[in-house]
């Protein structure tokens with residue numbers, strides 16, 4: 446088969462790219478290793494920040510893709526049970542983020558692409574990429590082959606695309622934040638506002654996942670195995686850390702240990718292969734930037750590919766990696782800063798660092814300039830070139 450862009454992976458990155466290309470009149474084929482039900486039921490991220498949401502508006506897809514997802518209003522940080530609120534959308538000049546669980550986003554992106562006549566192939570086993578630096582790269586999979594002008598590696602951290610780039614052509618950065626998180630999905634009423642609990646018992650958080658469910662996060666100590674925790678222990682810890690003895694429990698439907706890791710591969714391209722989303726970088730959930738990076742990478746690449754295909758202008762493709770890496774490092778710094786603050790602010794084993802973290806946290810509620818800088822990152826940014 447022949448196409449213009451072969452996209453590997455149908456997660457948020459690959460599906461967004463596919464839809465933007467379709468809207469721009471650029472031909473593409475999407476190859477996904479798993480089946481449709483698997484992809485549509487994967488529950489992970491849940492926030493589309495204001496900046497990423499604008500991408501769908503630009504392409505006339507906002508109603509269909511972002512839809513009526515609830516708009517973020519306040520966020521709450523409780524320190525040893527004492528609540529404080531930040532109106533981040535207002536602080537960011539009226540730029541709210543929206544709550545759109547990943548599985549809803551993915552379902553809508555699949556439906557929109559297929560309705561537009563898109564070519565999306567599930568169950569594509571043994572995907573391999575070839576001739577990356579030649580004029581006509583190709584992708585093979587069990588039972589098929591696709592020739593393309595460009596390849597987009599949207600196949601996540603464990604995918605085949607990044608691994609196909611020679612090691613000497615990539616510089617990679619890995620960082621373990623030294624923090625363990627246990628994530629629990631439960632049929633329990635969502636909090637009024639996204640809620641973070643800073644406490645000497647460890648960090649905890651609660652976020653809405655639709656109108657009837659919550660996702661909780663609990664820090665665990667090195668050496669602990671939170672998967673062994675009983676439900677009673679989990680709820681008791683949540684009540685303690687969130688400072689709410691009346692927190693309503695519900696059936697736990699998912700348990701997961703979350704790696705607090707960061708990874709960046711530079712550059713994000715090799716010949717005619719472009720890495721998008723988790724294939725190029727992973728980030729901690731703190732600040733909710735992982736999915737937003739996938740969406741913004743896809744948008745930068747869609748624009749660059751469209752200019753290359755329709756105008757023969759490859760400037761955008763040459764700049765793709767540098768543009769996306771600026772935002773990636775900006776968000777990595779934000780996520781690290783945020784995670785360090787809310788964890789250290791509860792950590793009594795490091796009294797000096799704890800006081801520093803508490804001072805940093807207080808500053809968000811006492812300094813309008815600090816609050817605005819924070820809100821700006823929550824809304825999503827476009828880090829320009831330094832002057």
Ligand code: APR
Nearest residue numbers: 454456457458478489572600601604605722723735736739
């Ligand atoms: N061949 C084809 N498809 C593959 C292969 C392969 N060899 N390997 C992986 N895939 C598919 C996966 O099955 C998955 O559907 O690629 C897709 C990658 O999707 P994600 O891992 O979700 O990555 P991405 O689209 O970059 O989105 C990243 O979404 O889930 C969040 O935490 C994640 O926020 C981050 C963002």
